[in-house]
Amino acid sequence: MPFIMIIYYLISAYLLALLIWNFIREEKSVDQMLQYILIMIPLILRLFRAK
Amino acid sequence: MSRIIAYKILLVLFIGTITLIGGLQLYHHRHFQTPIVAGPGVTEVKKLSDYGPGLDGTITDTNVFFLKAEQEGGKMLIIANTHSNEPAALLSSLIFLENAVVEKGTLIIIPQFNNSGGRNTRSGDGYPLYFEIKTHWGKKRFRMGNRVASPLDQWPDPDVYVHYPDRQLLSYLDIRNTNRTWPGRPDGALMEKLTYAAMELIRKENVDLVIDIHGAETMFPVTNCIVAPEKSMRIATMTSLTLKAMEGFDNHVEPSPSGFRGLSHREIGDFSDALPFLLEAPLPFLDQPTGPKTEDLLLNGKDPFLLKLSKKGKLFVPYDENGWPMSKRVGQHCSAVLEIAKQFTRKNPEKALLISNTPRYKQVVKNGIGSYFKDPSKAKKENIFHN
């Protein structure tokens, strides 16, 4: 795997962690919760390498 | 458990279920295999990765079928599914693959050229994932693909695609379009590697004729035609005139523009000794102002909006209540391929290419496409190729 891809996976994991953290902390806005989940989908697929 | 946590779990489950339902359909489509039955003429099956680097082991690698006669002669390469959402190409190439007998020369067929595009879809346009052709032994199911390769296989896209080697600036999307990445290069993007391997095949096998089969919108002027560069023009013109006179359908000749790079009919001719041709047949499914993109529209080409536009003279092909059935389009392609071989043979008798046991336009329209497909359950295992 090229070096740039390793960095890409690390960035994906980092962003996913941020999103999960924000999702857990969110107390009020359902809109925000929904958005966090939707944005997580491509990152999860990428990390699991699901094609 | 607080109400908010329960609410969040429900939300995750809800979105997860929807994602799974949609995702699994796409997953099955990407991994669906269609059996191809190699016909009596097939003598050898290779992989395109045998000719160029970087394809081996990827989903992009694809089968190359050789139909070689005992008598040496001319060599013709048929490429289908350059654009996998133009399936008349695949169906025509399979009619040759499953039936043709080559009496002189060699026929080489790549039925699923952009294999990544063939496993991609255009969800935003609501493309059907599959289509089925009726045969006497049941229905044969095919994947309906997309024009460009999947971003799952070639990623990321550039902001602007710089064509190699001309450095012409093209749309970012066209770096995944295998009719913009010719002649390709061995160390470029995956689709450039794919076209490079095909160029190597053409050069190493000394191919004389290359036919790239497509379909195009009825509202686009380059449809129902043979696109040919200067070097192929004579044969293309003779083919067009003969088809009109003998078989009664239009197939005008369009000159391949020299200033528009990356297209098969331009680059194959410039980077090898082969004569390239690109066949277009009308494909109402691709037109923008149609009803839903259904399997029925794909196969029959009937659409009320196009009919209205036709009456206003906005279409570039004849169009009536009968639409443009697939059998007509496939029949046109079969006749055009056979006629190009015939015209080439007439001019180059020492490099004759004689193909038999393949139907022409009227027979395909009369008998239906499915009557030329073999039943995989009755074929010998070694003759079945899944892709």
Ligand SMILES: [Zn+2]
């Ligand atoms: Zn096309």
